[in-house]
Amino acid sequence: MQRPPLPLAAQNYLDQRQQAADQQQADGTLDIERRWADARQTQAIAGTADSVLATLRQMAGQGARCMYCSDSRGTDIEHFRPKAAYPTQAFRWPNLLLCCSACGRLKGARFPLDPAGEPLFIDPSHDDPWAHLNFVPETGALMPREWRDADLTLQCSEKGRWTAQILLGDERIQDGWRRTWRHLARRVREFLALPCAAEPLLQDLQEEDTRGLLPWCFGPVGRTYSPFLELREHHPAVWQTCETRLAPAP
Incomplete structure (x- = not known):
């Protein structure tokens, strides 16, 4: 599955959000769940044909199916590296996927790593x-x-x-x-x-x-x-x- 570049406006928005989150983390005031919930409702993330969500649906191909199970329709934006554990990746385009509600619940915050610190989940936008x-x-x-x-x-x-x-x-x-x-x-x-x-x-x-x-x-x-x-x-x-x-x- 090839990851296309984001439309410029959406990419700029993610960059701005990540910079703000990084600054809040440095200050010790970051609530990444709230930051993401606020951003998730914006036009750049989910409201236009050039949004992050629209680009993920196009990337998912026929039926815009979940990128993990390929069974159900993808309904939400998933963080491959969970945002709570990896807040510096919360607004990074390579970390965002499309998933169904069932896979979102099953994966949750689980993110096993091998001894070298590499993910033990398949990244459908990177791995065959x-x-x-x-x-x-x-x-x-x-x-x-x-x-x-x-x-x-x-x-x-x-x-x-x-x-x-x-x-x-x-x-x-x-x-x-x-x-x-x-x-x-x-x-x-x-x-x-x-x-x-x-x-x-x-x-x-x-x-x-x-x-x-x-x-x-x-x-x-x-x-x-x-x-x-x-x-x-x-x-x-x-x-x-x-x-x-x-x-x-x-």
Whole structure:
């Protein structure tokens, strides 16, 4: 998910708010919850087509879904680094995401860090989620990605583990991901029954993919599942075109 630059007026507003918050923190008078609540109602944050919220909705793409679960519609501005613990990031554009109310409640102020102080949540505006998560078509579950290292020791993505454990375990979310898988698989089966050029297939798949599952389907795990396996084996040129456009970057 690419983060676009903010419109200039909105960026300037965030900068001014952060400077004021930083000064209040230095003075020992900062109430960041109140500062954010006041700013959240302003035109620059949520009231115009060039606001922070409008830009986040555009960034979220089709349906303006929650950037964490990709299931429910994103309704509010989320601080990736919680503002109470990280007040110097409260008005920083790279720290702001769009989330649904359910994910907002589940994440709350939780923000696990690794021993080096790096976040153990997936940042959807920075991280490739499929580098840390795996999808289970049979159940719709999103699980931490596992692999074996050079010594054949099983490794697990800690970012994937924490994100899946705290945010992605709800059956509602799994049902939505499973429906998306079924829609994509059905479209590929229709193509296999009546092949066409790659571009119409790509367009149909992208229209069906409301949750960002296609990079997994054309990645190293998804390609082993039917009907994507048959697409790769029987229509290599079409597969190559789709893979080039849809597979996650290595």
